[in-house]
Amino acid sequence: MDTNFVTGAILVASHHPIVKEDQAIALVKQGDIQAFTWLMSRYKHMVYTVVHRVLRNALDAEEATQDTFVKVFEKMVDYQGGSKFSTWLFSIAYRTAISHLRKRRPEATDLEDLSTRIPASEENDLAIATDRTKALTKALGELPVEDATVVSLYYLEELSVEEIVTITGIGASNVKVKLYRSRKRLLELLKDQLKDELWTLTLD
Numbered sequence: 001m002d003t004n005f006v007t008g009a010i011l012v013a014s015h016h017p018i019v020k021e022d023q024a025i026a027l028v029k030q031g032d033i034q035a036f037t038w039l040m041s042r043y044k045h046m047v048y049t050v051v052h053r054v055l056r057n058a059l060d061a062e063e064a065t066q067d068t069f070v071k072v073f074e075k076m077v078d079y080q081g082g083s084k085f086s087t088w089l090f091s092i093a094y095r096t097a098i099s100h101l102r103k104r105r106p107e108a109t110d111l112e113d114l115s116t117r118i119p120a121s122e123e124n125d126l127a128i129a130t131d132r133t134k135a136l137t138k139a140l141g142e143l144p145v146e147d148a149t150v151v152s153l154y155y156l157e158e159l160s161v162e163e164i165v166t167i168t169g170i171g172a173s174n175v176k177v178k179l180y181r182s183r184k185r186l187l188e189l190l191k192d193q194l195k196d197e198l199w200t201l202t203l204d
Contacts, residue, residue: 021039021042021085022081023035024036024038024039025039025076025079025085028073028076029076029077036073036076039072040069043086043089044065044069046086046090046157047065047068047069047089047090047093048061048062048065049152049156049157050090050093050094050097050149050152050153050157051064051065051068051093051094051096051097051100053097053140053145053148053149053152054094054097054098054100054101054145054149055097055100055101056141056145060100061097063100064093064096064097064100065093067096067100068089068092068093068096071092071096072089072092075092083163083166084163086157086159087159087163087166087167090153090157090159090163090167091166091167091168094149094167094168101145135190137156139186139189139190140152140186142185142189143182143185143186146168146170146178147178147181147182148182149168150164150168150170150175150178150179150182151178151179151182151183151186153167153168154179161175161176161179
Protein backbone atom coordinates (compact mmCIF):
# COMPACT_ATOMS: atom_id res chain seq x y z
CA MET A 1 0.00 0.00 0.00
CA ASP A 2 1.34 3.47 -0.84
CA THR A 3 0.41 7.10 -0.37
CA ASN A 4 -1.21 7.22 -3.81
CA PHE A 5 -3.79 4.74 -2.61
CA VAL A 6 -4.42 6.76 0.54
CA THR A 7 -4.82 9.99 -1.41
CA GLY A 8 -7.37 8.41 -3.71
CA ALA A 9 -9.22 6.58 -0.97
CA ILE A 10 -9.63 9.69 1.15
CA LEU A 11 -11.20 11.54 -1.77
CA VAL A 12 -13.66 8.76 -2.60
CA ALA A 13 -16.90 8.61 -0.66
CA SER A 14 -17.39 5.10 0.63
CA HIS A 15 -20.77 3.42 0.28
CA HIS A 16 -19.77 0.43 2.37
CA PRO A 17 -22.71 -0.73 4.54
CA ILE A 18 -20.88 -0.11 7.83
CA VAL A 19 -22.75 1.16 10.83
CA LYS A 20 -20.26 0.58 13.66
CA GLU A 21 -16.58 1.39 14.08
CA ASP A 22 -15.68 -2.01 15.53
CA GLN A 23 -17.27 -3.64 12.48
CA ALA A 24 -15.11 -1.52 10.18
CA ILE A 25 -11.96 -2.35 12.17
CA ALA A 26 -12.66 -6.07 11.95
CA LEU A 27 -13.18 -5.81 8.19
CA VAL A 28 -9.98 -3.81 7.71
CA LYS A 29 -8.04 -6.53 9.50
CA GLN A 30 -9.38 -8.89 6.85
CA GLY A 31 -8.08 -6.59 4.12
CA ASP A 32 -11.32 -4.78 3.29
CA ILE A 33 -10.28 -1.56 1.53
CA GLN A 34 -13.76 -0.04 1.52
CA ALA A 35 -13.96 -0.42 5.29
CA PHE A 36 -10.61 1.34 5.58
CA THR A 37 -11.88 4.15 3.38
CA TRP A 38 -14.86 4.48 5.72
CA LEU A 39 -12.51 4.85 8.70
CA MET A 40 -10.39 7.42 6.86
CA SER A 41 -13.46 9.48 6.00
CA ARG A 42 -14.50 9.38 9.65
CA TYR A 43 -11.13 10.49 11.07
CA LYS A 44 -9.34 12.44 8.34
CA HIS A 45 -10.23 15.88 9.69
CA MET A 46 -9.25 15.03 13.27
CA VAL A 47 -5.95 13.45 12.18
CA TYR A 48 -5.19 16.51 10.06
CA THR A 49 -5.90 18.72 13.09
CA VAL A 50 -3.42 16.77 15.23
CA VAL A 51 -0.59 16.83 12.69
CA HIS A 52 -1.22 20.43 11.65
CA ARG A 53 -0.98 21.53 15.27
CA VAL A 54 2.59 20.14 15.28
CA LEU A 55 3.72 21.04 11.76
CA ARG A 56 1.84 24.33 11.25
CA ASN A 57 2.07 23.98 7.51
CA ALA A 58 -0.81 22.84 5.29
CA LEU A 59 1.26 20.90 2.75
CA ASP A 60 3.31 19.13 5.42
CA ALA A 61 0.15 18.32 7.35
CA GLU A 62 -1.48 16.76 4.28
CA GLU A 63 1.59 14.59 3.70
CA ALA A 64 1.73 13.56 7.37
CA THR A 65 -1.99 12.74 7.29
CA GLN A 66 -1.44 10.42 4.34
CA ASP A 67 1.57 8.80 6.03
CA THR A 68 -0.49 8.31 9.17
CA PHE A 69 -3.17 6.36 7.37
CA VAL A 70 -0.58 4.23 5.56
CA LYS A 71 0.85 3.29 8.96
CA VAL A 72 -2.60 2.69 10.41
CA PHE A 73 -3.46 0.28 7.61
CA GLU A 74 -0.17 -1.56 8.06
CA LYS A 75 -0.47 -1.74 11.83
CA MET A 76 -4.21 -2.41 12.11
CA VAL A 77 -3.62 -6.06 12.87
CA ASP A 78 -1.75 -4.95 16.01
CA TYR A 79 -4.71 -2.99 17.35
CA GLN A 80 -6.33 -5.16 20.04
CA GLY A 81 -8.75 -2.67 21.54
CA GLY A 82 -6.77 -1.96 24.71
CA SER A 83 -7.52 1.74 24.22
CA LYS A 84 -10.08 3.60 22.15
CA PHE A 85 -9.37 3.39 18.44
CA SER A 86 -9.23 7.19 18.19
CA THR A 87 -6.55 7.31 20.91
CA TRP A 88 -4.49 4.67 19.13
CA LEU A 89 -4.93 6.49 15.82
CA PHE A 90 -4.00 9.90 17.24
CA SER A 91 -0.87 8.46 18.85
CA ILE A 92 0.30 7.29 15.41
CA ALA A 93 -0.61 10.68 13.93
CA TYR A 94 1.31 12.56 16.64
CA ARG A 95 4.45 10.41 16.27
CA THR A 96 4.26 10.76 12.48
CA ALA A 97 4.04 14.55 12.76
CA ILE A 98 7.00 14.68 15.14
CA SER A 99 8.98 12.53 12.71
CA HIS A 100 8.17 14.92 9.86
CA LEU A 101 9.13 17.88 12.04
CA ARG A 102 12.54 16.38 12.79
CA LYS A 103 13.21 15.83 9.08
CA ARG A 104 12.93 19.52 8.33
CA ARG A 105 16.12 21.55 7.86
CA PRO A 106 17.89 22.10 11.22
CA GLU A 107 16.87 25.73 11.60
CA ALA A 108 13.20 24.75 11.32
CA THR A 109 13.26 21.98 13.93
CA ASP A 110 13.64 24.30 16.90
CA LEU A 111 10.11 24.30 18.29
CA GLU A 112 10.45 27.75 19.82
CA ASP A 113 11.55 29.27 16.50
CA LEU A 114 8.70 27.89 14.41
CA SER A 115 6.48 30.45 12.74
CA THR A 116 3.31 31.07 14.70
CA ARG A 117 1.45 32.47 11.73
CA ILE A 118 -1.56 30.42 10.66
CA PRO A 119 -1.28 29.60 6.91
CA ALA A 120 -3.70 31.38 4.59
CA SER A 121 -5.18 27.99 3.66
CA GLU A 122 -6.33 27.64 7.26
CA GLU A 123 -9.47 29.58 6.36
CA ASN A 124 -10.49 26.79 4.00
CA ASP A 125 -9.67 24.10 6.55
CA LEU A 126 -11.88 25.81 9.13
CA ALA A 127 -14.72 26.83 6.82
CA ILE A 128 -17.23 24.58 8.56
CA ALA A 129 -16.11 25.48 12.07
CA THR A 130 -17.84 27.94 14.36
CA ASP A 131 -16.39 31.40 14.96
CA ARG A 132 -15.32 30.28 18.41
CA THR A 133 -13.40 27.31 17.07
CA LYS A 134 -11.75 29.50 14.44
CA ALA A 135 -10.65 31.96 17.09
CA LEU A 136 -9.35 29.21 19.36
CA THR A 137 -7.44 27.60 16.51
CA LYS A 138 -5.81 30.90 15.62
CA ALA A 139 -4.90 31.53 19.25
CA LEU A 140 -3.38 28.06 19.54
CA GLY A 141 -0.95 29.08 16.82
CA GLU A 142 0.59 31.52 19.29
CA LEU A 143 1.53 28.73 21.71
CA PRO A 144 4.63 26.49 21.60
CA VAL A 145 4.01 23.41 19.45
CA GLU A 146 3.82 20.89 22.28
CA ASP A 147 1.53 23.07 24.39
CA ALA A 148 -0.74 23.76 21.42
CA THR A 149 -1.00 20.04 20.66
CA VAL A 150 -1.96 19.17 24.23
CA VAL A 151 -4.54 21.96 24.43
CA SER A 152 -5.97 21.08 21.03
CA LEU A 153 -6.43 17.45 21.96
CA TYR A 154 -8.06 18.37 25.27
CA TYR A 155 -10.37 21.20 24.22
CA LEU A 156 -11.03 20.59 20.52
CA GLU A 157 -10.97 16.79 20.38
CA GLU A 158 -12.30 16.49 23.96
CA LEU A 159 -9.82 13.79 24.95
CA SER A 160 -9.01 13.02 28.56
CA VAL A 161 -5.66 13.71 30.22
CA GLU A 162 -5.03 9.95 30.26
CA GLU A 163 -5.66 9.70 26.51
CA ILE A 164 -3.32 12.63 25.83
CA VAL A 165 -0.62 10.89 27.89
CA THR A 166 -1.03 7.80 25.70
CA ILE A 167 -0.90 9.82 22.49
CA THR A 168 2.03 12.14 23.28
CA GLY A 169 4.04 10.22 25.85
CA ILE A 170 4.05 13.30 28.10
CA GLY A 171 3.49 12.57 31.81
CA ALA A 172 0.07 13.30 33.29
CA SER A 173 1.40 16.00 35.62
CA ASN A 174 3.14 17.76 32.73
CA VAL A 175 -0.01 17.57 30.61
CA LYS A 176 -1.97 19.28 33.38
CA VAL A 177 0.70 21.94 33.83
CA LYS A 178 0.65 22.67 30.10
CA LEU A 179 -3.14 22.92 30.12
CA TYR A 180 -3.24 25.33 33.06
CA ARG A 181 -0.36 27.43 31.76
CA SER A 182 -1.78 27.63 28.26
CA ARG A 183 -5.30 28.43 29.40
CA LYS A 184 -4.31 31.82 30.79
CA ARG A 185 -2.43 32.71 27.61
CA LEU A 186 -5.34 31.59 25.42
CA LEU A 187 -7.81 33.69 27.38
CA GLU A 188 -5.62 36.74 26.85
CA LEU A 189 -5.46 36.11 23.11
CA LEU A 190 -9.18 35.35 22.82
CA LYS A 191 -10.20 38.54 24.60
CA ASP A 192 -8.73 40.51 21.70
CA GLN A 193 -10.47 38.36 19.08
CA LEU A 194 -13.87 37.92 20.72
CA LYS A 195 -14.41 41.02 22.78
CA ASP A 196 -18.14 40.46 23.23
CA GLU A 197 -17.96 36.84 24.32
CA LEU A 198 -17.17 35.35 27.72
CA TRP A 199 -14.74 32.46 27.34
CA THR A 200 -14.39 29.77 29.99
CA LEU A 201 -11.69 27.13 29.60
CA THR A 202 -11.86 24.68 32.47
CA LEU A 203 -9.75 21.67 33.40
CA ASP A 204 -11.66 18.92 35.22
